Amino acid sequence: MLKNYFTIALRNIKRNKLRTLVHVLGLSLGMAVCLLVFNVVWFAHGFDTFHDHADRIYRINSSIEWEPGSFFQSSATPGPLGEVVDEELANIFQKGRLYILHETMVSIPEQNRQLGRSNKVAFADPGFMQIFQREWLAGDPYTALNEPESAVITVASMEKYFPGSAPHDVLGKEILWLDANDSIMAQVKGVVRDYDQKTDFFFQDFISFSTIKKKGKEDWYGLQSWGNLNTSSQLFVLVAEHTGKSEIEEGLKTISDKYYAEDANSKNEFFAEPLANFHFNENFDNTAVSRSMLDGLIYIGFIILLLACLNFINLETAQAINRAKEVGIRKTLGSRRGQLIFQFLSETFAIVLISGFVAILFADLITQYFREYLPQGFEPSYFNSLSLVFLFVLMLLLTFVSGLYPAFVLAKYQPQRALKGEVHHVQGFSVGVFLRKNLTVIQFSASIAFIILVTVLTSQLKFIKSQPLGFEKDAVLYTNLPFMGERDTRETFADRLRNENFVEGVSLSGVLVSSNSIWTSDLIVPRDTSETRINIHVMNVDSSFVDVHQLKLLAGRKSNNQKDELLVNRNFLHEAGFGNPSEAVGTIVRFGGDNKTIVGVIDNFNARSLKEEIMPMALTYNPDYFYLLITKVSGKQNMAYAKERLENLYKEMYPEETASFSFMDEQLAQFYEEDRKIQGVFGFASGMAILISILGLFGLSSFTIAQRTKEISIRKVLGAGVLQLIGLISTQYVWLVLISFALAVYPAYYLSNMWLQEFAYKIEMPFLMYLGVGFGVLILALLVVGFHSIGVAKRNPAEILKSE
Structure with a gap:
């Protein structure tokens, strides 16, 4: 039985090549966008999830009142907080202090060799290595960073500093780091393996935190004052089990009240940031991914896929008239409604399956085109098990969402009326007509809103480029x-x-x-x-x-x-x-x-x-x-x-x-790099939306023209001209686009105005552009309907009416 269903499905696909092409194009584009977005989101959420007790690791951040009512948040913490946090808070299982060094010159004294500057050097205390555990190849993980002027390096550093040496051979060797005007000589007390998973903790050289105190450099590094904040100073904690974020922050408030009691004007508030959020905020290498951008990508992917589904529903419903007699014959021969629904869902799945393979190709093309928009280090493979499972689940979902309504429409035809060709007799309100028109309105509303957003973003970025900055920047x-x-x-x-x-x-x-x-x-x-x-x-x-x-x-x-x-x-x-x-x-x-x-x-x-x-x-x-x-x-x-x-x-x-x-x-x-990326993403989304909407309009106009073919022929016999007939057919689509425009204006205005509020220097809202976008979409819609209907209007009425 199942084999027969797919055989029939393949025959229908071959018989209706244009319909199949439209379906595959729309669905594959929607699935390609969703597949790419899924991989981007999965990649961004995959950082530092491999650490033991990752759900119990927090970074302590600061919140400073920049001016009345305006707060500035930073990953920095004052040095003294790292000294007392585990003493003041009972639910801290382990604390880890990190102080990041920048542009540090690295030398190997015994080789009289300089290795250039590195941004992968940091002071760390033993607690940091306990929170973020690694595989130790040499040295004692509990004591390696206890003593001043001790260091732990990763395999990558070992191979660079001491080529050809084994981990145990480098223990006791000295490395010289030159930071600003301070030189730090330390002995290697441990070698650890580099992380091979996705991580923001890219450091390779760890110098014992106690070295700062021995050299009397606490004041130099700004670690003595509660009023000093430097993003190089980072504090991590591993909390006890069943300890929530609110409990930690309640304790941090107590610390803030205690140590800032004498100077209320410079008071800092502290808050705990879960490790899961680290990649989306201020991180070490400025590779943070905007969570709002990710959310926006998810919404855009969902909207484009939804538009593709609506397009499929419209076109399949429009084509239902051509299969009415097939349904009537099958019912006469004993097919039950459930069997017919399953058959039509099988046909839908066959189309979705083809679209899925095409979607992988499109996803790869989109990835290459938008390479600069994607997160650093993102190299997707659309043939891995995760992507294929997601794609298969997506195909099943699309099969039911897209195919269920057209299948019910086809399966409910009454045999005796279907065989007589009377399937279009409608009395009063028709759910089918209502849905088809409103689905098209939704499609065009989304398209118009996207295009308006792109025009506003483009106008603002052009305005920014044209503004005098008050200084010379060229050459x-x-x-x-x-x-x-x-x-x-x-x-x-x-x-x-x-x-x-x-x-x-x-x-x-x-x-x-x-x-x-x-x-x-x-x-x-x-x-x-x-x-x-x-x-x-x-x-x-x-x-x-x-x-x-x-x-x-x-x-x-x-x-x-x-x-x-x-x-x-x-x-x-x-x-x-x-x-x-x-x-x-x-x-x-x-x-x-x-x-x-x-x-x-x-x-x-x-x-x-x-x-x-x-x-x-x-x-x-x-x-x-x-x-x-x-x-x-x-x-x-x-x-x-x-x-x-x-x-x-x-x-x-x-x-x-x-x-x-x-x-x-x-x-x-x-x-304005992020704004430029937003512009590019919305530009792509508007292109996809308008393309799919035009396909949806093609489906709706096909259905309408198929219903009104005999009416058009009779009007032509009675003297109506081709232009009059095209105008008659097009009138309802003018209203659909106008309604779509009216529905799109407010969301487009709200989102674009919200974005413009980020700029102190901005354009006035270009409402005339709104009208221009609406008029452009209307012209495009009329061209599609006109080209589609002109063939029917020019046909010989005798060919159509000869059966009457």
Whole structure:
């Protein structure tokens, strides 16, 4: 019996090639998107799930009140919290402290060999290795990090530092790490295997945390003060069984109340972040995946698949008229309704099965096209067991969701009426007609909403690109210098670059003119008998910074590279109560505990993305913390050559370093990278939605025209022209698109307006574009219906009416 069902299904597929092509195209696109989204979500949720007791591991984070009513959350914790957390909280089974080192130079003294800089070095205490357990190949896991100046390395580091050595052979060997101006010599006390599962804990060199105390560097690393927060300082806890997040945070509140009692203004609140959330928030390598983006992908995948199902239902229902006599004959020969339903579901499954194989191909193509949009390290295999199981379950689900209603429609035909061709006699309200029209409305509403969202996103991103930022960004290159390196070397290098004929200016600074980083502080301005305290954005730069970036000077002069001089921006004037720029010049203010003189006022410029307002700003000079070199190149110079030449000069000055030059405009583009990805995803979704909707419209128009073929022929006999007939058929679709547009406007407005609220500088809502989108979709729908109906309108009425 089952074999017969599939034989009939294959015959119908071959007989109706166009219908099958439409079905396979729509369903395979929907399944491909869902398959890709499933793999992305599974990949993102698969990080660090392999740790023992992963459900009991938490990271302690901080929440700081940035300004009244505005809280800033950070993964940083003050150093003293790591000292007392297990003493203050009874339900802490183990604590693990980690302090991350950046751009650390690694050397092997006995080999007199430097291995370059690494971002995989961290201070760790024994508790960290107990929480995040590894396979130990050499050394004692309980004592290896107990003593100061001890270290544990992974196999990857061992093979790099001591090629050809076995784990036990490297025990006792010394490694030198140079961090900023601090050198750390430690003996290898253990070797562990690298994680081969997905993890955000990529560190390979672990130095004992007690080394910091022995060297008297607690203050240097900011670990002595409850008021110091540095994202390098991380605290993890393994809690006792049956201990919930709320219990931990209740205890953390007690700690906060106790240790911040004397200074309510600088109070930090602490909260516990489960390890399962770690990959979706602030992690070590800036590879965090936006959970809201993942949720959005799930919704989009569901919507596209739903549209494909609606399209299938529409088209199958429209084609039901062609199989009415088949149903009548089968019922006359004794087929029961259940058998007919199962037969039609079998045919649906055959189409879905073909679509599933095509979906794998489409999923791979979409993956390659959207490679830059996908998470780092994501390499899906659509033929693995997990993907195939998901695809099979999805196919079963689609078979029932898409095929059940058309199967019931076909199976309910009465034999005597079906054989006479009277299956379309409808009296009063018809559920079938109601569903078909409303399913099409839903399809077009989703399509129009997607397209409106894309137009708004595109318009906003174009607006952002066109906005003046207040500084020069073209032909500006920058590079990192060794942090806390020798000042004379930096200045010699800057002078060397100034001698190049294609270089127009060079600046040394501690920050880019516009970046995601921010240093804020309070500046006190004396005003008559009172003082005004202003929260300012601080930038540590030299005097050349103004010329290199062509900042507009409103009053006064540039700084002369003196630590007691400041430049302020226009917004500072308003906050400080100055009427004009000249009035501020010469004012002595207090900043960082020292008196400083305002020597100049510059115009506002966007030091951060256009999602934020420009803060009151002060430009100060502290050369000890310069680690960036910024170069303005002549616009007539070949940029590829200039970059190569600058990097060669860098290598001559710093032969052990590996940094390279980057373009400032590329850095600025990173501000809106996620928004650009959202635009791309919505653009793809709108393309899929409108394609599937057009297929759905084809199905509905097929059904309507098939029902009205004789009516059209009679009207033609009575004198109606081809254009009149096409207009008659198209009228109802105009109303369907208009209703779809009306339903789509508010959701599109709500979502696009919510996104625009993230920008301090944004466009006005482009309502005319809404109308343009609606009109464009209407024209597209009329073209589809017109092309479909023109054939019927041109047919000879005699061929259609000869049976009457």
